[in-house]
Amino acid sequence: MAVTVETLEKLERRITLLLSADTIRIEIESRLRRLARTVKADGFRPGKVPMSVVAQRYGSSVQYEVMNDKVGEAFNKAANEAQVRVAGMPRIAEREGAPEGEIAFDATFEIYPEVKLGDLSAAEVERVSTEVTEAAIDKTLGILRKQRRTFAQRAAAEGAADEDRVTIDFEGKIDGVPFDGGKAEAFQFMLGEGRMLEAFEKALRGMKSGESKTFPLQFPEDYQGKDVAGKEADFMVTLKKVEAQHLPEVNEAFAKSLGINDATVEGLRADIKKNLEREVKFRVIARNKAAVMDALVATAELDLPKALVQNEIDRLVANARAELKQRGIKDADKAPIPAELFQAQAEKRVRLGLVVAELVRSNQLQAKAEQITAHIEEMAQSYEKPAEVKRWYFGDQQRMAEVEAVVIENNVTDFVLGKAKVSDKSLAFDELMV
Structure with a gap:
């Protein structure tokens, strides 16, 4: 029947x-x-x-x-x-x-919906590109130098200045009453790096080792500590130690300490450039992919299966609980996480998944074996032992499936960029890396 x-x-x-x-x-x-x-x-x-x-x-x-x-x-x-x-x-x-x-x-x-793909030639996509400049290489060199800096205690008569490391005891009070997080001993930080409020750092500049000072500090209205936001506190600070930083010279010895094969300054800069170009490439791909996916979804028409949305919400809630557990939160698996927090995100993911699947099916954009291999080999090059990384991927079906999904997304991105109205934009290195 x-x-x-x-x-x-x-x-x-x-x-x-x-x-x-x-x-x-x-x-x-x-x-x-x-x-x-x-x-x-x-x-x-x-x-x-x-x-x-x-x-x-x-x-x-x-x-x-x-x-x-x-x-x-x-x-x-x-x-x-x-x-x-x-x-x-x-x-x-x-x-x-x-x-x-x-x-x-x-x-x-519920059944899977009919997905009506829109006219991709009418879709507008902004495609970004970024160049690795000498300034970007210099900035990375600066970070590497800071990671290997040393410190020497300043003479007692020398006052603290930006780029010095200071060690302090402090206690803050509001209306004469101490508050949570307002007291510390032997607290260490770099002056001028923005770790503390500017008014706090300003009060320390020029202080000498062994000196104490009391000063008022106005917390900003949007301060992350809600209990003190917008309030004025009185701080008592004792400067225990002032240390000047010493950055290593950029020379062959420095290059050698970083494990550069060509242990010269030129070789070091070339290695940094190669690594930055690899990172820039992946970030540009991710950014352009996101723009393509937004445009793709905007052109499509479909109904969303409630069951798939609920499955995605359940997955996102489970991930949130797992993250809480990793942070050491007690009874994280019982944490009351409202499902509605993930409703919009779940709907977006389900919609995108259905649209991408239809585009892949109707245009034969499945990942080819050689594409998957090439992607793994490219990723492996950013590691110290590429062969081990490749074995790690090829030895696990789940990891291979994840790579396959990325390759399919790349195929979709290239396909849509080849059809849509694309406007190119050059993005500054620092803006991309934020």
Whole structure:
């Protein structure tokens, strides 16, 4: 008999399933007999427990398992015959009025939507590019020098200045009352790097080792500490130590300390440039990919399956709980995380996934084996031991699937850029790297 699929609303469908009561009964009896061979009960040898005892103890659970299995099989068979693509799990409910000798169930489910891709030639996409300049290389050199800087204590008569490391004791009070986070001992930071409020740093400039000072400080209205935001505090500070920093010279010794093969200043700059160009490439690809995906979704028309959105919300909530657990939050798995926080994000991800899948299917943009290999090899070059990185990827199906997904996204990006109205924009290195 042909399967009848009833349309309820938009993507929601319903199929009525009929199962033979005799088939269910026979399967339950068969499973109970198999169970009886190994079940243990007081007063009986293994394998000799009466069927009545086995049925009394396990009948309900076995019946539940059988019904689940048989309904699942019937639904899958009916969905295949009806040629519907089921999105998410069906909701199953027993139905009254079944023919004699049969049990009826209603399976309510959603189907994948028809995705109507818009005219990509009308889509507008901004494509960015970035050049690795000498200034960018100089800035990276500066960071590397700071990572290897040393410090020497200043003479007692020398006052603290920007780029000095200071060690202080301090205590702040508001209306004469200490507040949380307002006190520390042997607190160390670099003057002029913006770690502390500017008014706090200004008060320390010129102070000498061993000096103490009291000064007022107005917290900004938007200060992250809500309890003190917008309030004025009085701080007592004692400067315990002032240290001047010493940055290593950029020379062959410095290049050698960084493990550069060509241990020259030119070789060091060339190595930095190569690494920056690799990082810039990946960031530019990611930025252009995001612009393409936004344009792609904007041109498409589709309904969203609620089941897929809910699955994505559940996944995002689980990820949030896992992140809390990594931070050491107690009972993170029970943390009350409102699902609605992720509603918009989940809908966006599901919509994008469906649109990309349709574009890939209709334009044969699947990832080719050589593309996946090339992508892994390129990523591996940024590591000290590329061969080990490649083995790490090729040795795990899940990691390979993740790379395949990235390659498909790259294929989609290239395809859309080849169709859309593209405007090119040169982006400053610092702006890209933010």
